Amino acid sequence: MSQKRSIFEDVSGDTPKEAPKAAVGVIDGGTKGARRGIRAWLIVLFALVVAMIVVGGLTRLTDSGLSITEWRPVTGAVPPMSEADWQSEFDKYKQIDQWQIENQWMTLADFKTIYWWEWGHRQLGRVIGLVWAVGFLGFAAARQIPTGWTGRLLLIGALGGVQGAVGWWMVASGVTSGEGVTTVASYRLATHLGLAFIILGFIGWYILMLGRTERDLMQARRGKEAKLFGLSTGLLHMSFVQILLGALVAGIDAGRSYTDWPLMGGQVIPPDPMMLEPAWRNFFENPGLVQFVHRVWGYLLVIFAVVVWRRARGSAHTATRFAFNAAVAAIAVQIAVGIATVVYAAPVHIAIVHQGVAILVWALILRARFLSHYPIATSVRDAA
Structure with missing residues (x-):
C-alpha cells in the first residue's frame, strides 16, 4: 500500500532529492x-x-x-x-x-x-x-x-x-x-x-x-570616474617615459654634462645637439641632447600633472582628491630634487634621493589611478 506524500515532495522519483548547491559566482569566489x-x-x-x-x-x-x-x-x-x-x-x-x-x-x-x-x-x-x-x-x-x-x-x-x-x-x-x-x-x-x-x-x-573585497571592488567600479581614470593613466605613462629618460641620462652620466639651470651652457638648446652620426645615436649617446630631452619631458609632465590635478579637484570622493593631491605634491618635490641633482653635478647622495622620489611618485600616481577606477564612496556627512 502506497504511503501518502507531501504536496511539497518531488514526485519525479521515489526518493526525495537533495536541493542542488548554488553555483559560486566570481564575486563570492573571490572572497x-x-x-x-x-x-x-x-x-x-x-x-x-x-x-x-x-x-x-x-x-x-x-x-x-x-x-x-x-x-x-x-x-x-x-x-x-x-x-x-x-x-x-x-x-x-x-x-x-x-x-x-x-x-x-x-x-x-x-x-x-x-x-x-x-x-x-x-x-x-x-x-x-x-x-x-x-x-x-x-x-x-x-x-x-x-x-x-x-x-x-x-x-x-x-x-x-x-x-x-x-x-x-x-x-x-x-x-x-x-x-x-x-x-x-x-x-x-x-x-x-x-x-x-x-x-x-x-x-x-x-x-x-x-x-578590498571583490564585492566592494565590483560595487565601487560602478562609480568609476572614467575621464579622471583616463587622465591618470596618461600621467602614469608620461611618468614612466620620464623614468626611462632618466635612466638614459644616468647611463652616460649626462647629468654632469651641464650643471646650469634653466639654461644649458648658457643656451636654451645645448650646443651641437646632433653632432653624432647617424642622427638617432644622439638621443642615446649625446649627453647634451639626452639631458635636454629629459628636462623638456619633465616640464611637459608637470604641466599635464596640473591639468589632471585640476580635474581631480572636482571628484566627489575625498580619498580620490587626497590621492591626487599627494601625487602632485610628490612631483613638486621631485622637481626640486631634480634641479639640485643637475646643479650639484649628480653627487651620489642627491642622485639616489632623486631615484627614490621617482619610486614615490610612481606609487602615488598608481594609487590615485586606482581610486579613480575604484572610488571609495563618500557619505554626505564626510563630504560636508
Whole structure:
C-alpha cells in the first residue's frame, strides 16, 4: 500500500532529492583564499623590489656594476671565500675595458668594495625570486589562492625571471675587452629599470585590489570616474617615459654634462645637439641632447600633472582628491630634487634621493589611478 506524500515532495522519483548547491559566482569566489596573507606577502615583495631599485641605483652610481664579469645564477650566490678566490675575481675584472681604461689604479681592497655592491644587488634579486617562489608555491599547495588570482601571481614571477635575464643582458654590454666600452649600454639600463618599475606597478596594483573585497571592488567600479581614470593613466605613462629618460641620462652620466639651470651652457638648446652620426645615436649617446630631452619631458609632465590635478579637484570622493593631491605634491618635490641633482653635478647622495622620489611618485600616481577606477564612496556627512 502506497504511503501518502507531501504536496511539497518531488514526485519525479521515489526518493526525495537533495536541493542542488548554488553555483559560486566570481564575486563570492573571490572572497575565498588567504587574501590578507597574500596581500602581506605582496607587500614584502613590493618592499624588496623598492630596495632592489635603490641598491641598483647605488651600484651604478659607484660604478660597481661590471665588477662581476660572469652570470652564475646559482653558484654566484657564494662570494669569494679566500684570498685566492678574491684574486681570481680581480684578475677577471682586469680583462675588461673598464679596468684597463679607467681603473688601473685599483688595488684588491678597492675592487672588493665595488664587488660587494654588485654581489649584494644580485643577491637581493635571488632573495626576491626565493620569496616569490616560496610564497606562491605555499599558497598554491594550501589551495589558498583566490579565484582568478593564479595567473596574476604567476605573472609577477615570470616578469622577475625576465628581469634577471635582462640584468645580465645589460651587464654583458659593458663586459668587453678591446672595444673601448667602460659602461653598460644606456638603452639596456633603461630597459632594466623600466621593467623594475613595471613589476613594482603590478605588485602595487594587486596590493590595492587585495585591500578590498571583490564585492566592494565590483560595487565601487560602478562609480568609476572614467575621464579622471583616463587622465591618470596618461600621467602614469608620461611618468614612466620620464623614468626611462632618466635612466638614459644616468647611463652616460649626462647629468654632469651641464650643471646650469634653466639654461644649458648658457643656451636654451645645448650646443651641437646632433653632432653624432647617424642622427638617432644622439638621443642615446649625446649627453647634451639626452639631458635636454629629459628636462623638456619633465616640464611637459608637470604641466599635464596640473591639468589632471585640476580635474581631480572636482571628484566627489575625498580619498580620490587626497590621492591626487599627494601625487602632485610628490612631483613638486621631485622637481626640486631634480634641479639640485643637475646643479650639484649628480653627487651620489642627491642622485639616489632623486631615484627614490621617482619610486614615490610612481606609487602615488598608481594609487590615485586606482581610486579613480575604484572610488571609495563618500557619505554626505564626510563630504560636508
